[in-house]
Amino acid sequence: MLRTAAAVVAGKTARALARRRGGGSAFPGLVAERLQPRILSGALADVPGVVVVSGTNGKTTTTKMLVAVLRAHGRRVFSNPTGSNFTRGVLSEMLPDLPLRGRLEADLAVVELDEAHAMRFIAEVPPTHSLLLNVARDQLDRFAEIDHTADLLARLGAASTEGVVANVDDPYVSRAAGELATDVRWFGLHPSIADRLPEITEHDARFDDVLAAREPGPGDARLRPVDERSFHVVFPDLEVGPVTLQQRGLAAMINATAATTTARMLLGDAFDAATTAEALAKVRPPFGRGEVIDVGGRPLELVLVKNPAGFGVALGTYGSTPAATMVAINDNDADGRDVSWLYDVDFSSLRERGVAVTSGVRAYDMALRLHYDDVTTDAVEPDLDAALDAFVAAHPDEPKRIFCTYTAMMALRRTLAARHGLAHFGEDAPA
Amino acid sequence: MSTLVPDGPSKGTITLVHLYPREMSIYGDLGNTRALASRVRRHGYTAEVHDHHPGADFRDDAHLLLGGGGQDSGQARVEADLDVIGPALRSMARDGVPMLMICGMYQLFGRSFHTVGGQVLPGLGILDVTTRGNDKRMIGPVCLDTEFGRVVGYENHSGSTVLGDGQEPFGRVLSGQGNNGEDRTEGARSHHVIGSYLHGPLLPANPMVSDALIAVAAERATGRPFEPADLDDPLADEARGRQVRRLVG
Ligand SMILES: [Zn+2]
Numbered sequence: 001m002l003r004t005a006a007a008v009v010a011g012k013t014a015r016a017l018a019r020r021r022g023g024g025s026a027f028p029g030l031v032a033e034r035l036q037p038r039i040l041s042g043a044l045a046d047v048p049g050v051v052v053v054s055g056t057n058g059k060t061t062t063t064k065m066l067v068a069v070l071r072a073h074g075r076r077v078f079s080n081p082t083g084s085n086f087t088r089g090v091l092s093e094m095l096p097d098l099p100l101r102g103r104l105e106a107d108l109a110v111v112e113l114d115e116a117h118a119m120r121f122i123a124e125v126p127p128t129h130s131l132l133l134n135v136a137r138d139q140l141d142r143f144a145e146i147d148h149t150a151d152l153l154a155r156l157g158a159a160s161t162e163g164v165v166a167n168v169d170d171p172y173v174s175r176a177a178g179e180l181a182t183d184v185r186w187f188g189l190h191p192s193i194a195d196r197l198p199e200i201t202e203h204d205a206r207f208d209d210v211l212a213a214r215e216p217g218p219g220d221a222r223l224r225p226v227d228e229r230s231f232h233v234v235f236p237d238l239e240v241g242p243v244t245l246q247q248r249g250l251a252a253m254i255n256a257t258a259a260t261t262t263a264r265m266l267l268g269d270a271f272d273a274a275t276t277a278e279a280l281a282k283v284r285p286p287f288g289r290g291e292v293i294d295v296g297g298r299p300l301e302l303v304l305v306k307n308p309a310g311f312g313v314a315l316g317t318y319g320s321t322p323a324a325t326m327v328a329i330n331d332n333d334a335d336g337r338d339v340s341w342l343y344d345v346d347f348s349s350l351r352e353r354g355v356a357v358t359s360g361v362r363a364y365d366m367a368l369r370l371h372y373d374d375v376t377t378d379a380v381e382p383d384l385d386a387a388l389d390a391f392v393a394a395h396p397d398e399p400k401r402i403f404c405t406y407t408a409m410m411a412l413r414r415t416l417a418a419r420h421g422l423a424h425f426g427e428d429a430p431a
Numbered sequence: 432m433s434t435l436v437p438d439g440p441s442k443g444t445i446t447l448v449h450l451y452p453r454e455m456s457i458y459g460d461l462g463n464t465r466a467l468a469s470r471v472r473r474h475g476y477t478a479e480v481h482d483h484h485p486g487a488d489f490r491d492d493a494h495l496l497l498g499g500g501g502q503d504s505g506q507a508r509v510e511a512d513l514d515v516i517g518p519a520l521r522s523m524a525r526d527g528v529p530m531l532m533i534c535g536m537y538q539l540f541g542r543s544f545h546t547v548g549g550q551v552l553p554g555l556g557i558l559d560v561t562t563r564g565n566d567k568r569m570i571g572p573v574c575l576d577t578e579f580g581r582v583v584g585y586e587n588h589s590g591s592t593v594l595g596d597g598q599e600p601f602g603r604v605l606s607g608q609g610n611n612g613e614d615r616t617e618g619a620r621s622h623h624v625i626g627s628y629l630h631g632p633l634l635p636a637n638p639m640v641s642d643a644l645i646a647v648a649a650e651r652a653t654g655r656p657f658e659p660a661d662l663d664d665p666l667a668d669e670a671r672g673r674q675v676r677r678l679v680g
Contacts, residue, residue, distance in 0.1 A: 338585045338587065338630065338631075339585075340460075340462070340630045340632055343459030343460075343465070344459050344461065362670075364669040365636065367666050368666040368667055368670050369462075372465055372466060382673075
């Protein structure tokens with residue numbers, strides 16, 4: 001007990017220090033964990049519901065939406081909102097709320113974890129529920145195999161003691177979750193928009209048979225869009241919506257459908273459609289997912305891209321509102337060092353307007369990639385700040401959009417923050 | 432099938448076949464096909480691109496073949512079909528049809544693959560190479576010295592490949608791991624068949640390799656020597672030059 005208290009205090013101190021230096025979010029968790037290795041499982045021991053959100057794309061947005069809906073229903077929810085989606089990051093985030101006896105007081109913990117860290121988490125804490133979003137190629141230079149990723153999600157589902165929510169349209173997820181003994185609720189696209197499925201799913205080469213369509217059962221939900229921002233979430237016995245999100249596009253609407261399905265599973269009879277729609281409408285896009293910055297009276301959108309499925313969805317999402325475009329590609333560790341994946345993205349939607357500037361360490365590779373899709377690039381400028389200046393100067397009176405990899409976004413955001421007073425990393429811009 | 436027609440009169444039609452684009456093209460390997468077809472067109476020829484899927488009729492009249500890397504599950508899915516089209520592939524290779532096989536397909540074009548568990552899987556034997564599965568993954572950017580000049584790409588493989596006696600490599604490693612991380616060789620080249628671990632994808636940033644493949648294919652397609660157009664590639668040259676400077680200074 002004393003050991004736990006000491007670990008909590010040490011962790012809190014480390015967190016305060018780390019924040020003052022603006023530093024890493026894993027360190028305080030590491031400090032606490034050294035003193036009391038079982039601190040995480042202890043902290044969550046009194047929390048009745050522990051939900052793990054995992055998958056390749058959309059974890060941050062979906063987690064944010066789910067937490068918002070649960071809180072709107074009056075639940076006390078712990079979450080890891082800064083995108084620190086690894087075990088120690090979860091612990092670090094928990095420290096400020098953690099009483100010295102080391103037990104978190106909350107109704108629910110909703111944590112976002114990448115597939116590999118989800119395995120470490122479930123080794124310490126068995127989740128009551130998990131939400132399995134999708135499997136797509138991402139950072140293959142680290143995780144090597146998409147099959148392996150699918151297997152990790154299957155293990156997360158199998159470790160969940162009470163229930164699983166799974167994407168019926170993702171061949172990997174639906175195969176994995178279809179074999180679970182646990183209670184499974186499914187979310188997916190309404191048949192009326194089934195033609196948009198290829199935009200968002202990977203081909204599963206492992207099996208010859210095509211999975212039979214799954215009819216929605218009790219508690220299952222389907223997304224029925226109205227336009228690029230409004231939609232209904234359709235359960236067999238009730239409808240949520242119309243919901244209008246602050247974020248545009250199919251991906252965000254699917255995330256909202258996943259969050260709604262999970263919220264209903266967790267809340268049971270307490271689930272309220274109107275409360276849910278209202279909560280979803282208030283969710284602000286997380287950092288880098290369609291964040292809009294005012295630059296000289298014109299909007300500039302920053303769009304994080306990290307894998308082919310995500311880039312494809314982003315191009316589709318934003319294609320309906322034309323803007324001057326910049327693409328910034330770095331190949332540092334956090335971006336993924338292999339840029340081959342750019343050839344798995346179809347850029348033809350940029351053909352009509354062209355791209356104003358490509359930038360980042362791999363600026364020329366990006367321009368070359370665009371050239372193969374007959375997309376013209378007006379300028380190639382590897383230096384990010386110089387590229388940003390040229391971009392803004394060339395298109396002063398138009399809305400602007402920058403597609404960028406992680407470290408390129410961090411650098412651009414720092415520059416934009418210095419010039420235009422943005423919120424700090426990990427915090428939401430003021431409303 | 433898709434067809435790319437040149438702006439002016441066509442000098443002839445070159446047929447490209449991409450083997451198993453669904454199962455065996457990971458890490459952007461489709462970019463090689465796209466780059467070749469586009470370059471064929473820029474040289475003034477018509478490019479006809481066919482996808483070959485497992486179980487379908489094989490175009491043994493193709494002028495140029497391409498294959499990519501896959502995951503283990505993808506490789507398992509094409510083995511039966513490779514048994515069927517294997518004899519045709521071997522005779523086309525002997526006959527001088529240019530081929531570019533990346534990563535997984537490079538391994539399958541070799542003599543055999545030895546799994547970590549001790550199983551020996553026979554390959555097509557078109558390239559005299561043997562591959563052993565191991566736990567170490569060789570990942571990272573690569574720069575090679577080849578007969579086509581300096582070539583850049585990105586490797587990502589767990590198999591370790593060894594060349595047979597007299598088997599030429601595709602290139603010498605200046606930076607990166609190559610076939611096995613030890614003997615500084617990368618890939619293999621026999622006649623007009625190139626096997627390599629380089630993704631990136633390989634061809635867009637290294638157009639001189641495309642031109643070497645297209646030259647042979649054009650001659651086979653038209654019966655006349657290759658009539659290249661005078662192309663310049665400022666973006667590819669800059670992309671490649673920057674990587675070379677980063678990797679070997
Ligand atoms: Zn490979």
